[in-house]
Amino acid sequence: MLPFFRAAVRLARAPVTRATTRSRLASSLARSRPFDFSKHAKRVYNKSYQRPQPLESAVPLVGRILRLGLLQWASRPTFYFEAGAISATMGAFYLYHLERVPLSNRLRFNIMYPPFEQLIGEMAYDHFKEELEGQILPDDDPRVIQVRRVLETLVKHADLPIECDWEVVVVDSDVANAFVVPGGKIFVNTGILSVCGDDDGIAAVLGHEMAHNVARHVSESMSRDAVLMVTASFLQLFWNVPGRVSERVFRAAMSLPGSRAQESEADRIGLVIMAQSCYDPKAAVRFWRRMQEIEAKDGAVPEIISTHPSSKRREAELEALLPEAHQSAQSSKCHVVGKHVDDFNILALTQYSMARQVSDARDSL
Numbered sequence: 329m330l331p332f333f334r335a336a337v338r339l340a341r342a343p344v345t346r347a348t349t350r351s352r353l354a355s356s357l358a359r360s361r362p363f364d365f366s367k368h369a370k371r372v373y374n375k376s377y378q379r380p381q382p383l384e385s386a387v388p389l390v391g392r393i394l395r396l397g398l399l400q401w402a403s404r405p406t407f408y409f410e411a412g413a414i415s416a417t418m419g420a421f422y423l424y425h426l427e428r429v430p431l432s433n434r435l436r437f438n439i440m441y442p443p444f445e446q447l448i449g450e451m452a453y454d455h456f457k458e459e460l461e462g463q464i465l466p467d468d469d470p471r472v473i474q475v476r477r478v479l480e481t482l483v484k485h486a487d488l489p490i491e492c493d494w495e496v497v498v499v500d501s502d503v504a505n506a507f508v509v510p511g512g513k514i515f516v517n518t519g520i521l522s523v524c525g526d527d528d529g530i531a532a533v534l535g536h537e538m539a540h541n542v543a544r545h546v547s548e549s550m551s552r553d554a555v556l557m558v559t560a561s562f563l564q565l566f567w568n569v570p571g572r573v574s575e576r577v578f579r580a581a582m583s584l585p586g587s588r589a590q591e592s593e594a595d596r597i598g599l600v601i602m603a604q605s606c607y608d609p610k611a612a613v614r615f616w617r618r619m620q621e622i623e624a625k626d627g628a629v630p631e632i633i634s635t636h637p638s639s640k641r642r643e644a645e646l647e648a649l650l651p652e653a654h655q656s657a658q659s660s661k662c663h664v665v666g667k668h669v670d671d672f673n674i675l676a677l678t679q680y681s682m683a684r685q686v687s688d689a690r691d692s693l
């Protein structure tokens with residue numbers, strides 16, 4: 329009888345208890361205000377508090393879990409064997425993706441395949457065409473005709489190791505700049521044409537941009553950035569190094585000298601391209617001398633924080649490469665047959681066919 333009584337009392341009191349609890353909770357919630365973190369932080373630290381983003385706040389937790397997992401893995405008897413196998417796989421992956429840069433023969437790491445690079449190039453081309461709409465000069469503009477003529481000569485005579493759909497877009501802008509996107513689309517500002525001066529100067533700029541494409545520098549940079557991102561993520565997760573800090577440190581350590589090396593390499597390959605097409609390689613040296621004069625007027629960016637070597641250094645490096653460029657010119661087809669041989673052949677053929685027609689007409693009379 330007693331157990332039954334106790335159970336009946338419990339049953340009778342249960343709804344009352346739940347309701348009471350609910351009402352107590354509701355009234356306490358109504359009385360209380362949500363905790364204001366920003367006011368608390370201002371009071372305690374005398375500075376504004378920013379609520380952490382869900383993803384940022386999850387990083388330390390994920391890091392802690394990963395560190396625990398790593399410790400557990402390290403305690404396994406097969407740890408050294410497994411770690412060695414992973415390191416060997418990573419080393420094999422790195423070695424497999426090492427390749428030589430065409431023309432300069434430099435060894436570099438590249439994990440990007442040409443179709444992906446092509447896709448990036450097409451997207452970049454569409455993006456810049458849209459962004460620069462209204463500034464792109466028409467086909468019949470004399471500056472466009474001049475720049476396209478130089479590009480055609482370079483493509484025709486230079487011994488290029490890759491096939492590309494070369495095209496040049498001339499942009500009406502005073503900024504002395506030119507750039508290339510993967511796939512061979514070159515953008516040239518009118519501001520740089522005045523620094524170029526003549527066809528030889530234009531060939532120096534176009535040769536440099538073509539060289540970036542020949543050496544697949546965009547793929548190399550993307551491969552380096554992928555390694556950088558993975559390393560920065562590991563540092564952030566395992567050692568709590570803030571992502572932005574680790575990325576900046578790595579970028580400073582790897583990216584800037586890398587970009588400078590790419591620029592110097594593009595200067596070297598570009599010099600060979602223009603020399604093989606019978607343009608005067610000394611024009612590249614003169615171009616960088618003129619750039620120095622402009623920078624002296626406007627104020628140049630110090631080399632240490634720039635991704636490009638200084639104009640003075642580029643001029644000196646190009647001057648030292650002139651003997652190599654002259655050698656490339658001597659052994660080129662252009663040197664033997666001449667830069668305008670094709671134009672000459674077309675003219676000769678036209679004259680021959682006209683003479684033939686006149687002769688045939690005379691015979692039929």
Ligand SMILES: [Zn+2]
Binds near residue numbers: 536540591594
């Ligand atoms: Zn460049």
